[in-house]
Amino acid sequence: xxxxxxxxxxxxxxxxxxxxxxxxxxxxxxxxxxxxxxxxxxxxxxxxxxxxxxxxxxxxxxxxxxxxxxxxxxxxxxxxxxxxxxxxxxxxxxxxxxxxxxxxxxxxxxxxxxxxxxxxxxxxxxxxxxxxxxxxxxxxxxxxxxxxxxxxxxxxxxxxxxxxxxxxxxxxxxxxxxxxxxxxxxxxxxxxxxxxxxxxxxxxxxxxxxxxxxxxxxxxxxxxxxxxxxxxxxxxxxxxxxxxxxxxxxxxx
Numbered sequence: 001x002x003x004x005x006x007x008x009x010x011x012x013x014x015x016x017x018x019x020x021x022x023x024x025x026x027x028x029x030x031x032x033x034x035x036x037x038x039x040x041x042x043x044x045x046x047x048x049x050x051x052x053x054x055x056x057x058x059x060x061x062x063x064x065x066x067x068x069x070x071x072x073x074x075x076x077x078x079x080x081x082x083x084x085x086x087x088x089x090x091x092x093x094x095x096x097x098x099x100x101x102x103x104x105x106x107x108x109x110x111x112x113x114x115x116x117x118x119x120x121x122x123x124x125x126x127x128x129x130x131x132x133x134x135x136x137x138x139x140x141x142x143x144x145x146x147x148x149x150x151x152x153x154x155x156x157x158x159x160x161x162x163x164x165x166x167x168x169x170x171x172x173x174x175x176x177x178x179x180x181x182x183x184x185x186x187x188x189x190x191x192x193x194x195x196x197x198x199x200x201x202x203x204x205x206x207x208x209x210x211x212x213x214x215x216x217x218x219x220x221x222x223x224x225x226x227x228x229x230x231x232x233x234x235x236x237x238x239x240x241x242x243x244x245x246x247x248x249x250x251x252x253x
Contacts, residue, residue, distance in 0.1 A: 018058040019096035021065045024051045026100030030070035043068045075104040076183035083187050087194035100203045102180055102229050109176040110222055111137035117163035118143055121156055161217040173225050181232045203249040204230045
């Protein structure tokens with residue numbers, strides 16, 4: 001988060017003056033979830049949150065000229081709806097918007113694909129006495145780790161990896177990217193419709209599967225999907241080069 005802060009400060013410093021009214025929109029990267037003193041009710045208390053550090057650096061006050069409206073777990077679809085709800089009240093008077101979007105599109109898509117692959121091998125997995133939980137991305141990862149611990153010959157993991165890398169799975173990843181592009185374009189259109197002169201700082205994504213050695217093929221797929229999503233993010237800046245800036249947050253992870 002401190003690295004993101006440094007990148008953002010460097011980008012903001014290019015402007016003639018510091019921001020005077022900042023609105024944060026996005027997901028848990030933007031809320032500061034998991035950081036010391038963070039609560040959903042009071043995100044302004046999160047220690048080392050890049051949003052809070054920037055606001056403090058610019059002398060802004062939460063609730064007056066600094067608003068963190070990001071939502072934990074939000075994907076591009078829900079962020080698109082969120083922007084519709086806040087445009088008149090918050091975006092119209094902002095001079096700066098910091099936007100973090102796409103991370104949960106990736107997590108939900110990969111989590112669903114891997115979860116379905118695990119479920120397809122439920123009979124074999126049950127024979128090892130492993131409790132299967134595919135209710136969330138984190139539950140899927142924990143189940144994978146449990147499987148890898150007992151699957152000494154790699155039989156189950158190979159079957160799961162095959163399911164995650166077949167054509168149907170790859171089509172799912174591509175569809176997710178198309179939906180993300182549609183939602184991102186709509187988000188940006190709504191922001192600039194509410195405030196044509198606002199400066200938007202859009203964060204790139206990182207690969208959350210990077211350290212997941214138990215499923216290398218899925219990590220590779222995740223890396224490719226992150227590349228496609230980041231390509232969409234970077235190309236969005238071409239539509240408004242004067243007011244839309246890309247923050248390479250991938251370097252921070």
